[in-house]
Amino acid sequence: MSTQAIETTRFLSHSAVRTIAQQFGTPVYVYDEARLTQAAQEVLHFPNAFGLTARYAMKALPNGNILRLFDRLGLHFDASSGFEVERAMQAGIAAHKIALTAQELPQNFPTLHAGGVALNACSLAQLRYFGERFPGQELGIRFNPGLGSGGTNRTNVGGPAASFGIWHEDRATVQAIVQQYGLKVIRIHTHIGSGSDPEVWQHVSSMSIGLLEHFPDAHTLNLGGGYKVGRMSHETSTDLQEVGQPVVQTFVAFGEATGRRIQLEVEPGTYLVANAGCVITAIQDRTRTGKDGYDFLKIDSGMTEVLRPSMYGAQHPLVVVPATEAAEQEQGPTLDAIVAGHCCESGDILTPSTGDPEALEPRTLRGAAIGDYLVIEGAGAYCSGMSSKNYNSFPEAPEVLYRGSDQDPVLIRKRQTLDQIVQNEVWYNVGGAMSLALVGLQVLL
Ligand SMILES: *Cc1c(COP(=O)(O)O)cnc(C)c1O
Numbered sequence: 283m284s285t286q287a288i289e290t291t292r293f294l295s296h297s298a299v300r301t302i303a304q305q306f307g308t309p310v311y312v313y314d315e316a317r318l319t320q321a322a323q324e325v326l327h328f329p330n331a332f333g334l335t336a337r338y339a340m341k342a343l344p345n346g347n348i349l350r351l352f353d354r355l356g357l358h359f360d361a362s363s364g365f366e367v368e369r370a371m372q373a374g375i376a377a378h379k380i381a382l383t384a385q386e387l388p389q390n391f392p393t394l395h396a397g398g399v400a401l402n403a404c405s406l407a408q409l410r411y412f413g414e415r416f417p418g419q420e421l422g423i424r425f426n427p428g429l430g431s432g433g434t435n436r437t438n439v440g441g442p443a444a445s446f447g448i449w450h451e452d453r454a455t456v457q458a459i460v461q462q463y464g465l466k467v468i469r470i471h472t473h474i475g476s477g478s479d480p481e482v483w484q485h486v487s488s489m490s491i492g493l494l495e496h497f498p499d500a501h502t503l504n505l506g507g508g509y510k511v512g513r514m515s516h517e518t519s520t521d522l523q524e525v526g527q528p529v530v531q532t533f534v535a536f537g538e539a540t541g542r543r544i545q546l547e548v549e550p551g552t553y554l555v556a557n558a559g560c561v562i563t564a565i566q567d568r569t570r571t572g573k574d575g576y577d578f579l580k581i582d583s584g585m586t587e588v589l590r591p592s593m594y595g596a597q598h599p600l601v602v603v604p605a606t607e608a609a610e611q612e613q614g615p616t617l618d619a620i621v622a623g624h625c626c627e628s629g630d631i632l633t634p635s636t637g638d639p640e641a642l643e644p645r646t647l648r649g650a651a652i653g654d655y656l657v658i659e660g661a662g663a664y665c666s667g668m669s670s671k672n673y674n675s676f677p678e679a680p681e682v683l684y685r686g687s688d689q690d691p692v693l694i695r696k697r698q699t700l701d702q703i704v705q706n707e708v709w710y711n712v713g714g715a716m717s718l719a720l721v722g723l724q725v726l727l
Pocket residue numbers: 339341342360362383473475476477506507508509549550551552553
């Protein structure tokens with residue numbers, strides 16, 4: 283049974299949870315403006331020797347209001363697809379503040395490039411594509427430095443098992459293509475994944491700065507994101523000052539040896555938003571599966587809002603909030619429960635074992651009844667943007683920005699309707715098609 287501490291809400295009081303649930307319904311994502319701002323300030327103060335551009339990896343939480351908030355605070359942006367680039371531009375982000383680092387180049391890339399969007403070429407094919415269309419122009423190159431760092435194989439995006447970036451041993455081929463088209467490589471990019479510890483990060487940054495020796499036009503080294511954030515109370519978060527300081531020395535030493543003052547870019551997603559978001563859900567049902575079984579709490583949310591537990595065995599704090607103020611005083615016994623999502627899918631579980639989405643691990647919670655709320659904390663990053671939305675035809679949940687106890691929370695995305703879920707379906711004449719199929723069958727017979 284679980285020995286972990288009972289978790290508490292991170293930025294909402296219990297009464298704020300109830301108020302927001304009543305005003306906007308459940309499930310509902312809530313983001314905390316103060317925490318978003320605080321995290322942005324920390325990233326903007328990342329240690330650096332000769333200048334810093336901090337980008338927000340927008341796939342972590344792509345709502346345009348969040349992009350605008352970060353834009354106002356001084357962050358730039360990293361987009362993972364052409365659609366993300368356009369989404370950012372629709373939110374009013376200037377094209378020159380956006381870099382595209384993508385597995386797949388969009389068909390309208392030439393238009394985006396002409397508008398000022400920067401590219402980090404992530405494969406030899408992307409590099410050749412760019413060279414053929416834009417000879418003599420500037421771009422960045424993403425390398426896979428040969429080692430990675432991530433909680434699991436699914437969050438690790440460096441090393442031989444990851445397809446991201448150009449394999450470091452292909453450097454000579456890169457140089458040949460660059461020369462063939464007269465390209466100017468102004469940025470070297472390495473992003474190795476979420477969960478990096480300071481030592482791995484230090485190691486990768488010295489390997490990456492070594493790559494710059496072969497690219498004399500490069501003035502920027504982008505070390506990606508991947509700063510680990512503790513969501514559970516027993517987990518620790520990366521101290522940006524601690525991971526960043528040794529890297530300053532690496533840049534200074536490179537500067538002394540080569541006379542080049544290299545600018546640093548970092549592009550966290552998780553770090554900026556993970557603990558600034560939660561999902562308020564309502565407990566719908568309970569069930570027990572015999573004496574060797576489990577106590578299950580069923581909520582009106584799950585993989586449709588928070589997919590990370592099913593996908594990675596990720597742990598999110600789960601906090602029971604009584605339905606009424608009066609019930610706050612009742613100190614019933616705690617409950618060791620499996621929290622199940624609302625999809626007809628046995629993998630829709632909020633309490634997997636750490637790192638093992640296949641296994642169940644009961645969580646100790648405050649005693650709960652049907653009708654109480656359950657808050658999923660640490661749901662700012664890779665939840666709203668990554669969930670298996672519309673599975674079982676559940677509509678996309680709304681998003682709300684919490685602006686402190688003295689201001690009204692603001693709706694920043696409406697709840698989807700059933701009509702919106704089916705709006706792109708096109709009716710065909712079922713009867714007509716069936717008679718055609720029957721004719722076909724007769725011909726066969
Ligand atoms: C996803 C991604 C990031 C952000 O990673 P986090 O682990 O969320 O910090 C940064 N750079 C690139 C290229 C990415 O794809």
